[in-house]
Amino acid sequence: MFVILCHDGFNRAVTRKEMRPKHVAYVKESASIVRCAGPLVSQDGDAMGGLFILNVDSKAQAENWIKDDPLSKAGVYDRVEVYRWNYLLGSGIALD
Numbered sequence: 871m872f873v874i875l876c877h878d879g880f881n882r883a884v885t886r887k888e889m890r891p892k893h894v895a896y897v898k899e900s901a902s903i904v905r906c907a908g909p910l911v912s913q914d915g916d917a918m919g920g921l922f923i924l925n926v927d928s929k930a931q932a933e934n935w936i937k938d939d940p941l942s943k944a945g946v947y948d949r950v951e952v953y954r955w956n957y958l959l960g961s962g963i964a965l966d
Contacts, residue, residue, distance in 0.1 A: 871905065872932035873955040874922040876941070879948030886917060892940035897922075900935065919947070923955060 878886060897907050903924050910919035920941070924932050932952045936942055942950070 871955045871957060872924050872926060872929060873953045874924065874932055874936050875951040876920040876936065876947040877949040878917070878919050878946055882946045883916065885944050886941060886946050889940045889944045889946065896938070896940055903935070929954065
């Protein structure tokens with residue numbers, strides 16, 4: 871599995887809001903590999919990035935998935951980090 875951390879660029883809130891329906895549809899369409907997804911939220915309650923946990927075999931697959939995200943294509947993310955992740959403990963994450 872891989873974790874993807876996305877950090878929005880400065881002044882990207884309007885674009886994020888405009889692209890949100892396409893972004894949410896993309897994440898939902900990827901339900902077979904998305905184990906967890908949600909926004910990173912500022913102290914004011916505004917989305918400022920995203921976190922995704924994907925059940926894919928390689929970093930390249932995770933990188934390709936986030937490149938196809940409508941928010942990525944619209945230039946919302948300023949920085950994207952992809953890390954291999956090992957599930958240890960918790961509930962609510964479906965493992966195949």
